[in-house]
Amino acid sequence: MSASNISSSNTMKFFFDDGIAIPYIVRFWVFLVSNILSFICCLFVLYQFLFDSNLRHGLHNHVMIIVLFMCLIAELTTVPCIMYLAFYGVAWIQTPTFCMIWKFFDSTTYSTTIKLVAWASIERHILIFHDQWVSTKKKRFFIHYFPLIFIVLYGVVVYGTITPMNGCNRPFYYFIPFCNYSSCVYNSLAFTLYEYLTGGVLCSVLIGFGSTFLVLRVMLQKRRLQQQIQWRKHRKMILQLLSVSSLFIVLYLPPIILATAYRLGVPTSVGAQFITYSRLFSYYIQFLFPFTCLSTIPELGTRIKNIFRCRWRQQTNAVLPQQWAARVPVVNRINKQKTTTM
Template identity: 55%
Template sequence: MSTSNTSLDIIARAVPSDGIAIPLIGRFWLFLISNILSLVCGFFLLFHLVFDATLRHGLHNHVIIAILCFCLFHELTVMPWEIHFFRVGVVPIQSPTICMIMKFIDTVVYTSMAKLVGWASVERHILIFHSKWIATKMQRILIHYIPLMLIIMYGILLYGITTPINDCGIPFNYNSMLCGYYSCVYNSAGYSLYEFMSGGVLSSICIGFGSAFLIIRIIIQKRRLQQQVHWRRYRKMTIQLLSVTSIFFIIYLPPVLLGISKKLGVPSSVGSDYSTYANFFSNYVILLFPFTCLGTLPQLRTRVKTILRFCYRQQQNRVVPITITVKPIQQSRV
């Protein structure tokens, strides 16, 4: 084994001093396998949502398609960057510009996903209980498409402006995840509070209360009308929302609640170990999202069987060359 490979193995098997008792090599395999599986699931789901006309035209699927695109873009850009770091202990491209781009993508995807899921939790109330609000094309543009586009553009424009602000002389650390970079705008207590409230707190309120009230409203209406038709009609939209919000309840909301408690006076030392691990596993909001949506895909079992049957037929229809041995004809002696 060469000296360079030996050095890489030593680095990968070391446990960094970041408070997480997982060596770099363990993190490497953990995120590599997770990222590959998530990519396969994400592309499979996005293919069916986009190329199936019924699913594509469903208004409740548009926010799912947008989040899937964010997830896949993150898994094709930032995740390979982080996986490489876990393997060798240094970022793959030691460039301030590239470091800021990776930080920009990571921040936009993570924060925009929370806002989009928060909006989906609110929009489900409109789609289920106030469908007359989106009866016309203009109403759908105003109530459905414009909010979706504004949420996407808000994150891109906000972090496109704030991420490059680095006038406080913060050095880039290429031996740290994403170069250890953060924008100097976070030195402002006012801006930090604004982003925490508009991003973490507001998204958490929309996700938590929006999902809870949706279930309560459905139960009340079902009992009041005593009809199964309404539940069967909107069951898929409700289950889809609850499946998506489940990972946010588990991974995203607890750190936000801990941050709120610290803003209210709880000592910063409380939950410090949890915060460290929560920040490390925050990428699993992105990695697990395609799997939470996969179970809500209509006729999933039929689609999988169709794909497997097609592959099997293709395998059977392959032309296999046959070797034919021709024996020479022996001439009889005269």
């Protein structure tokens, strides 16, 4: 049954055929497990980044902290709505306002995550090779903090503005993700091209070439100067970027390449099935991102052991007073009997 012959007041429960062979119930359980594991990992990594002073003060970790918050927001808003739709076959709340809010959270978190990682690919070059650019508070604000603030506010303002624009009276279909809704602004070829170039091509180039060129630049300078160029100091920074970039190169770059091919004249039938599946698995960018950050935390094994040790000590401290309280009357009774006998 196609979306074209179903009205927005539809109440019949059925599952829309989106061309993906994976059953909806399987998608629900896969997303549920992935979301829970990713959420737990995200909380753990955020705890380490925020409460460890060395990690918190590292400028290269700030962009990762913001992206982790974006992942948390997506895992608490967009993903549960997708799971509800996969389980029940209909949107959680069947109103245009809900669909627009759902679309807003998805567009904002996803696009902001991509732009932040693209900026991280540039910022690593600054922090490693031009650290004098962030040597003062004023420089740090304009070079480091301002781009982060701008990227986040850009996503919130832009998508908060264009999402409710439905002057073309686009219908809502409550059995399709996001109710099959998109802003009428996307009817404009100019805005669509702008989104494609800034959010797609530019970010892909920065992530792909930025991370690759960073490694080459480090190796060339190391060879030219015949020294380690503080390799131990910057190694974790580089490995962190490479692990994150590899995730985006695998899950984000191929659809952008295919979209570019379409614009250059390749028939849309080529790779159509791949595009369909890539939309579904694009959520794994946010599911897997916390794990890529987890792998770069120093002394990870020790940190995990310390958490379990602290938990065990708390349980022990809670049990011992209860045991002692239970033993006190017995001890008093024995002492009393000894006193009487004497």
